[in-house]
Amino acid sequence: MPLADILGPVESGRVPPAPSAPAVSARVYRPLPAPELTWTPAVEAATAHLYERVKAVIPPVEWPFMAPYVKAINDLKTERNAVILAHNYQTPEIYNCVADFVGDSLQLAREATKVNAEVIVQCGVHFMAETSKILNPSKTVLIPDSRAGCSLAESITGADVRLLRQRYPGVPIVAYVNTSAEVKAEVDICCTSSNALAVVESLPGDTVIFLPDQYLAKYVASQTAKKVIAWKGACEVHERFTGDELRMYREADPEVQIIAHPECPPDVIAEADFTGSTAHMINWVRDHHPKRVVMVTECSMADNVQAELPDVEFVRPCNLCPHMKRITLPKILDSLLHMREEIVIDPAIAARARRSVERMVNLKN
Numbered sequence: 001m002p003l004a005d006i007l008g009p010v011e012s013g014r015v016p017p018a019p020s021a022p023a024v025s026a027r028v029y030r031p032l033p034a035p036e037l038t039w040t041p042a043v044e045a046a047t048a049h050l051y052e053r054v055k056a057v058i059p060p061v062e063w064p065f066m067a068p069y070v071k072a073i074n075d076l077k078t079e080r081n082a083v084i085l086a087h088n089y090q091t092p093e094i095y096n097c098v099a100d101f102v103g104d105s106l107q108l109a110r111e112a113t114k115v116n117a118e119v120i121v122q123c124g125v126h127f128m129a130e131t132s133k134i135l136n137p138s139k140t141v142l143i144p145d146s147r148a149g150c151s152l153a154e155s156i157t158g159a160d161v162r163l164l165r166q167r168y169p170g171v172p173i174v175a176y177v178n179t180s181a182e183v184k185a186e187v188d189i190c191c192t193s194s195n196a197l198a199v200v201e202s203l204p205g206d207t208v209i210f211l212p213d214q215y216l217a218k219y220v221a222s223q224t225a226k227k228v229i230a231w232k233g234a235c236e237v238h239e240r241f242t243g244d245e246l247r248m249y250r251e252a253d254p255e256v257q258i259i260a261h262p263e264c265p266p267d268v269i270a271e272a273d274f275t276g277s278t279a280h281m282i283n284w285v286r287d288h289h290p291k292r293v294v295m296v297t298e299c300s301m302a303d304n305v306q307a308e309l310p311d312v313e314f315v316r317p318c319n320l321c322p323h324m325k326r327i328t329l330p331k332i333l334d335s336l337l338h339m340r341e342e343i344v345i346d347p348a349i350a351a352r353a354r355r356s357v358e359r360m361v362n363l364k365n
């Protein structure tokens with residue numbers, strides 16, 4: 001069913017939010033000496049097996065600059081009893097060489113609930129680190145750069161959600177996980193791109209409010225009989241793709257396979273052979289092993305799959321997420337050395353947000 005309505009801050013009557021106080025660190029950790037960061041035969045030997053994983057996408061001339069960081073980070077993880085959870089959009093040296101677990105937002109959230117280590121370093125964006133903290137509050141959750149935001153998460157506040165409730169009393173509200181803890185605390189259930197339809201279908205009644213991604217809302221609306229009321233948010237990376245651009249790739253090679261993330265606009269999804277979350281896209285390439293494929297999503301993901309499948313040719317319309325790209329090896333090292341930047345959430349907000357995230361995680365799909 002087409003979208004029933006689409007609202008933004010102006011239509012909802014939003015008052016601009018007051019700036020929030022900076023988070024304060026909750027625990028004190030012993031200082032550790034800064035490691036040597038030089039390329040030595042010992043570093044080369046200790047990281048040789050990791051270079052094997054990325055040699056298809058990282059030239060040999062660049063490895064001596066990365067390897068000392070890779071070794072130091074892996075040593076520090078042991079020292080700090082830490083694990084690294086990394087999103088599929090992280091660069092190949094992070095994804096393949098220092099991460100303990102990689103995945104899409106749903107997989108990372110599920111993994112966060114299982115972490116036994118004392119510290120989680122989230123290599124992704126701020127809402128992902130908040131989700132880990134919400135789901136596993138006794139852990140110290142660090143993000144190497146707290147400015148790693150998301151245009152979707154920034155498009156809506158908790159006050160906006162309260163206004164939507166007043167306007168549509170009794171209508172269930174679904175929030176994409178790409179939202180702040182404050183927004184998650186106000187909604188009924190969360191979803192990710194891999195379970196959005198199942199979450200919407202699990203709710204009572206014939207109407208749902210789906211926020212904040214208008215394009216994911218449209219994609220879900222095209223597959224359900226429910227009426228979907230959407231919010232005007234968009235991903236600044238995926239909204240840049242166009243159907244025209246994809247038709248050009250097809251004209252150049254009618255055999256090319258095109259797979260898209262559901263945060264893309266509808267004319268892009270209409271051109272795609274497959275649409276799914278980042279993990280579903282990776283699995284599609286593994287399963288179909290196409291000769292040539294366009295991955296219509298953030299650019300680093302093609303590098304990560306290329307490292308695993310060097311004989312697949314990736315056509316790269318390279319849209320980078322500036323927030324994901326704030327996470328780098330030097331910042332991960334700094335994060336583990338100085339135990340910053342720690343995610344701290346108001347306990348009352350975290351408790352309410354946990355309800356919505358756990359409802360999603362516990363949904364069978």
Ligand code: 13P
Binds near residue numbers: 103194263
């Ligand atoms: P996935 O859950 O599909 O990994 O998407 C997260 C995201 O931020 C996409 O832009």
Ligand code: SF4
Binds near residue numbers: 238321
């Ligand atoms: Fe947010 Fe888009 Fe970046 Fe994903 S790619 S984190 S949705 S801005």
